[in-house]
Structures are given as C-alpha cells and as structure tokens.
Amino acid sequence: MNLFEAANAQSADRHQPLAYRMRPRILDEYIGQDAIIGKGRLLRRAIQADQLSSVIFYGPPGTGKTTLARVIANTTKRHFSTLNAVLSGVKELRYEIEEAKKRLELFEQRTILFIDEVHRWNKSQQDALLPWVENGTFILIGATTENPFFEVNAALVSRSRIFQLKSLTEEDLKQIAIQALKDKERGYGSFEVTFDEGALEHLIDVANGDARSLLNALQLAVETSVDHFPPPENTHIHISSDAAEQSIQRKAVLYDKEGDYHFDVISAFIKSLRGSDPDAALYWLARMVSAGEDPKFIFRRMLISACEDVGLADPNAIVVVESAAQAFERIGFPEGRFHLTHAALYLATAPKSNSSMAFFDALKGVEQEAQDEVPNHLRDGNRDAKGFGHGQGYLYPHAFQDHWVAQQYLPTSLQGRVYYQPSDQGYEKNIRNEVNRRREEQLESIEADAFVENLSYSPGDKERQRWLSRTSSERGLMLESIRTTLFTSLSLRRSDRVLVCNAGHGLLLWEAYRQTPEGLVVAQVQTSTQMQHISHYADSLQSLDKPTILHVPLESVLPSLEDGLAFEAIIGRNVLTRLSEKGLLIDRLKGRLSSQGVLHFAEGVPSEGSRLSDFCPPSLQDTLRKAEKSIYGGEGNPLSNWKSEDLRNAFEKRGFSVKLEQQDLFENRFITKADIRRWLNGSYLPAWESLKVEVDLPEVEEELIGLLAERSIRWKHHIAFVQAVHQDEKE
Secondary structure (H helix, E strand, O other): OOHHHHHHHHHHHHOOOHHHHOOOOOHHHOOOOHHHHOOOOHHHHHHHOOOOOOEEEEOOOOOOHHHHHHHHHHHOOOEEEEEEOOOOOHHHHHHHHHHHHHHHHHHOOOEEEEEEOHHHOOHHHHHHHHHHHHOOOEEEEEEEOOOHHHHOOHHHHHOOEEEEOOOOOHHHHHHHHHHHHHOOOOOOOOOEEEEOOOHHHHHHHHHOOOHHHHHHHHHHHHHOOOOOOOOOOOOEEEEOHHHHHHHOOOOOOOOOOOOHHHHHHHHHHHHHHHOOOHHHHHHHHHHHHHOOOOHHHHHHHHHHHHHHHHHHHOOOHHHHHHHHHHHHHHHOOOOOHHHHHHHHHHHHHOOOOOHHHHHHHHHHHHHHOOOOOOOHHHOOOOOOHHHHOOOOOOOOHHHOHHHOOOOOOOOHHHOOOOOOOOOOOHHHHHHHHHHHHHHHHHOOOOOOOOOOOOOOOOHHHHHHHHHHHOOOOHHHHHHHHHHHHHHHOOOOOOOOEEEEEOOOOOOOHHHHHHHOOOOEEEEEOOOHHHHHHHHHHHOOOOOOOOOEEEOOOHHHHHHHOOOOOOEEEEEEEOOOOOHHHOHHHHHHHHHOEEEEEEEEEEEEOHHHOOOHHHHOOHHHHHHHHHHHHHHOOOOOOOOOOOOHHHHHHHHHOOOEEEEEEEEEEEEEEEEOHHHHHHHHHHHHHHHHHHHOOOOOHHHHHHHHHHHHOOEEEEEEEEEEEEEEEEHHHHO
16 A cells, blocks of 8 residues: 555545444454453453454344454454455355465465355355355354344354344443544544533433444534534534434334344233233333334234133133224224233233143144343243243243242333333222232242152142142242252262252252263153153253263162262252161162262151141140151151151161251242142041041041131241261261
8 A cells, every 4th residue: 555545545534434433443442242252251362362263243233243353353364354245145255265265275374254244145145155164264253133043054053153242331332432532533532522411321322232323423413513524623512412312313222023122022022911010011012112013913912812821811801902903903003002002901910821721732642642132031032042041031920829920021120110000990900909919029030940849648649739839939949958058068070970869850960960061960750751851951962961861760770870880979859758668779879879979868857847737726736746646757657757867877777977967948838628638638537547536527627728728828848968978988
C-alpha cells in the first residue's frame, strides 16, 4: 500500500459508521462475553496460542460474533478469509477452497474461513464445505443468529465447538459507550461530549444488549446535536434527553418468527398457562403481540392448551377460547387484544387436569403393543437441550399436588411483578385467594425432587405413594441432605470404582459418575421403570463412559460380577430394609469391597421415626401403641422391627469397623383415607390379633380418619448412616 492508498483508506474509515470504526482490534479491546472469552477461558487461550479449531458463534444480533472473528483475524498467523452466506454461494466457496489448497501446498499455511450468517446456506452448500473442514484445508468460524443445532448441518456442528454469545449487560454497554466517547482516533474523544442526566442510560436501555444498536444510536445523537459535523476539536457537544429519545424512537423487540425466540416465547407462554401464572401469561402474550405474532397461531396454541392442560377440570375452557377466537376474527386489532387477553387469563386461572393425556398412553400401548431473555427452564428444549441445556430445571406442574408447583415463570428481573389483580366478582371472586396464595409461594422457587422410600405396609400401592409423596418441597431437601452426607465422607478419587446399590432413579448414581470419570460405576436397580429412566439419561454418553446398570436383585448382582472385581466404595439408600434377613448380603458385599474400600449406606429406620400414635389423643394412643410395640419391635414386621444400633451390630458381627451417624429429617406428609385403612389392615390389625387385643376396628378407623385424613402432618424420618470398613484397615 502506498502513501496515497493509506491516506484514502484512513479517510474511508472515518466515514464508516461508528459501530464499524469501534470494532475491537485485539482481545484486550473486546468488551463482554466474559463467560467464553474472559481471562483463562478456553477460547481466549486458543486465540492467543493461535491454535483455534473449528468454532461456531451463536447469539442475538450485536453481541460480538463478527467482531470476535475480526479479532481472530488480527491475531492469527494463518490466512484469514471471509464469506457472507447471503452474498456468496458455492462458486465463491470453490474459489476459496482452491486458494486454501494452494497456500497449504506451497507455503504450508492453513486457512481460517469465516462465514457470516452461515445458517443462510442451504444443506447442499453446507455439504460442499464439509470435506474441506474434515481434511484440515479450512478451519471454520461460523457466525449465526439461529440455533446451530437446528439450522446448521449436523456434521459441521459435530466437528465444531459451539460458543453461545449472550446479550451484553448494561455495564458492558456502558463501557462500550465510554470507549467510543474517549477514543480520539475512531470515536468522539476529540470533542467534549456531555449528556442530560439519564440520557446515556436511556440509550443503553433501548439498545437491549445490542452493542451495534447502541453505537448507532450514540452516533445519531452526537452527530445531530451540532449544526455541522465534525465541528472543530474540543467543541462541547451536549446530548439532551430529547435528542437521546429521538435517536431511537422505541425499543426493538428481539423476536424472529422463524428463530429460537419465536419458539422460546410461545413455549414460555404455554408453560405459564399450564403453571397457572396469569402475570407471566400476560407478559409473554404482550411480548408476542408487540412483536407482530400471528393471533391465529396464539389462539391455536390456546385451543390446544384448553384440552391438554385444563381438560375436564373445566370443560368450559375450550368453549371460552373458541368463542374468543371467533370474536377476534370479526373484530381484529386493536380491540381484538381484549379477546386474546380474555382467553389467556381464563386458561391461566382455570383448574388444571391432564386426564386427556390418557389417550396418548392408550395410543402408545396400541403402537407398541429485548428484554430479559426467556429463563432457561422455560425455553423450548426439544431442539437443543443437549447442546445448551435449554429447558432443564422446568418442573412439570401436572406431577404435583393440585397440578401446581412453586416455580418462577417470569424473567429474573421481573420476579414478583404483579400484572393481574382478580376482582371480587363472579368467577374471579372464586379464584382470588388461590391466585394470591400461589403468588406468595412463588416468591421462592424450589428444586425438582424425587421419591424417598417411606415405610410401606402394602407394596402393591407404591406407585400411588410415590405420587402423593411429591407434595412437599422439603422432600427435595431431605434427598439433598442424604446425598451430601453420603458423599462428603467418601472422598472419592477420579479413578475409583463404585457400586451403587438400590440406585432408584439415579440420585446417588450420577453423583458417583461425576466424581469418578476415570473409574467405574456399577448400579443395581429394582424395577424396569428405574432401568428405563436411567438408561434414557445414559443414552447420550459414549459406550465406554456409560455406567453399568443391572436390573436384578442385589443378591444376584454380586456373584455375577467379574471375578476379582472389587470396589473402593459401595453406597446405597434403603438397601437393608429387612435387616434381619440381610446377613448373607452383607457377607457378599464385604467380599466385593477393596482392602481400603468404604461401604456407606443411608437407611431409613421406621422404628425411630413417626408413628400413627404420635398424632392421636391419649384415648386412642394406648390402643395404637399396643400394636406398635409389636410392629416396631420383637418378632414384628421385618421391615420395621429393628433399630439403628442393630445396623452397627450386623456389620461388626461380620468383621467390619463401623461408624454410625444419625439424622432426623422432617416433611409435611399428606395422609389419605386409603393410607389409614391400609396401615390398619396391613399392620395394626395383625398385631392386635397376635396379641389377642380386642379392638373395634371400624370405630378406630373412623376416629383416625377424622383426625388425620386429607391433611398434612409433620412426619419424622430417622436416617441412619452406616459407614463400614474392613476391621484390619481401621486398626
């Protein structure tokens, strides 16, 4: 480049938009995206070491995808080529391929090919690129505003690292604005720029995480605030609030009816209806309407929800939504928004039932025989849960009592916001207290829980017990406490081998798997349902990495294992429920424990937990306690007639050194009439008969139902943690 060309290039740059001029040239000028490009992060290290492999940058407009590619271009010693998928096709790609092959053959220089808006290429165009990425002719950098798992060739995705860029924070945008105002070469540092109070903040707020939008607005505000631009150096330029307001007339709604935001927002809307949150439903409805979503599409989804989520709990729901849809067809916008709102509020406040889902169970049997982003747990996880974890943590309301669970449906910054106030008239009068109660409970969200084994006197009804047990958020805390206690004392090494007994749905299994990536995890489950549940989550793992899952009785698992295989840890929960019958099992477990291994079980001890008599008046206590003395002691039920110390004795008798820790954990347990009848007939009546105690069973049953049925009681679970090692090791 000669002197005149350099001067012309510099002049041309001065006439480029501010957003173009202010693009970072090196990593240290790059602002935001600390999660992927911050100091010490993998991508930053790869760029600095010039060892970048193929990557795809995915994120909303203005988050820095192209900018990051330009930083790489300024940093790398490799040749950097650029294509725009909108303007280029296979012809241009073939030219780049030939040039890249020449550079590799003649100069041993590899080529980085940056393709902006790579999702715009069709499958055949993307296929044309694939062989050259595979053989190393190109290192691909793709940029896309669309989900690459959905829009980009799966083969390209599998050969690339995916980095998701998020909307920039207000602090990031403020730094970008200040950088532009201070930079004398590329920005407005040659002038004295000031703002009315709140004017700069308005520009930042309107930008909605988009740096390009902010810099465009800033340029418009600065350059229209003087009669002629550029003015002389050191000129004072004052940006009034009115100038800032005029620079961008309104916030742009970040919403593309063909992209992720379209699916995420409608997903959040339907989940808010299903979750009985009218405030969130109104919010997501407003997001769609303001973005120009087709009302027919919204009504179609509400018509589905009326039968899928409300169903027969309120058969009138489908009538209301259909009537609102027909009225909208006659009236249209803007008044038709009342009908959209009417239908949405009706569904959000209606009682819920998913009984219509029984059809799909039958069908399966026949076939087989700019605003805040959508919270992650509300996103549509059908396409990209594997890559980005979208949808993870969402609690399905139908799995909880009253088809509702305390869960946030609004974005984090809007949690607690109230949009809808039920009146005290008609239908709303009936729901007002319930809506307010749910709002109060939503102030604190809870984590998903799982079933803790309770003492069951009738195994045949265990599925129902599992359903009813999921009525309290305390259940999740109990499980977390048990898991934490078990693993805290283990100090597992990455290469340890772990046997998980009675693995259930994976509470202990997956924690053991995470802690022993170079070891081995073998899990024993009791039911085919548990086997299917765990296998489903294991399907995404490489075959070499998968834990070994065995659906056989524990007594049969141990002899079937490979000869000589021993475990550094054997763990489990409620493995020894019939302790008096488990002597042989303990001996076999000892034979599979390595010389320095640890056996650690968490066992619920029914005899030291709550009993029915604890919740009854003295007049009834005496009768119940006569039976409980037999049930929880002596020759009573082997499920319940042992104590914590019996665990210690059982292990010490077989040559273990034992440490016993005990905890009392509490939950609000919902008691039904069927529970009471089952306990009386299954346990108390046989005990009274064996003791020859005469009892008026119908009278006792009636009294207990009157006292306890259909309400929650504070139930204590006594958990014994038995930690056993070979005696010689302990010594």
